[in-house]
Amino acid sequence: MKVTKKGEEVEIIGVxxxxxxxxxxxxxxxxxDEVVNLSDFAGVPVLISVVPDIDTRICSLQTKRFNQxxxxxxxxxxxxxxxxxxxxQANWCAAEGVDMEILHDTDGTFGKAYGLFIPEMGRLARGIFVIDKEGKITYEAISTEIAEEPDYDTALAKAKAAR
Structure with missing residues (x-):
């Protein structure tokens, strides 16, 4: 799959x-620095917000919105x-007053498993996943343009419906 970063096409790997x-x-x-497994949340719907770089404007907006x-x-x-x-991440959270669960994927484990890793940038593509109580994916949205905010309302509606 290909996405764009400010109009320039980049390839993401994985499916x-x-x-x-x-x-x-x-x-x-x-x-x-605790290990968190996604399976730890079995029985509870999960909204996963994926951002390329927490220190950039759109990623910051996205993370603050979901924290609220x-x-x-x-x-x-x-x-x-x-x-x-x-x-x-810790410095950004302290500066922005964000207290939600933030996980770091410094080696691309999540990005490769969810098909969001951009090798040429060494970053994740922007995306949102909703996982229901049974651990099944009920919603996924990969932003075709990395520099644009996602559709928050649809993602939130899907997360609420998964309860």
Whole structure:
């Protein structure tokens, strides 16, 4: 699949999981350096917000928006994943007052499993996944233009419907 970054085409590797398929289980580390497995959230719907670089404007807006929504939506676990280091993520969260679960995919584990890794940039493509209580993917949206915000309303509606 190809996406664009400010109009320039870049290729992402891997295959995005199919809707209705079991979500690939990956293990990433959070800001406390604890290992978090996506399977740890079995029984709870999960909205995964994927951003290329937390320190950029659109990624910052996306993460802050879902952090705000996480405080208002009961019964859904919100997670943001980026390629940033733990230190970069921690510094950004402290500066922005964000307290949602942030995971770092510094080696591309998540990106490859979910078909979002852009080798030439060493970054993830922008995307959103909703995983239902049974661990199946009920929504996925890969932004065709990395520099544009995703459709928050649709993603939130799908996450709420998965409760």
């Amino acid at each position: 995005q999981p199919e809707l209705g398929a079991k979500a690939p289980d990956v293990s990433l580390r959070n800001l406390k 929504e996480a405080a208002n939506v009961d019964g859904v676990k919100f997670i943001t994943i980026s390629n940033n280091t733990k230190e970069e």
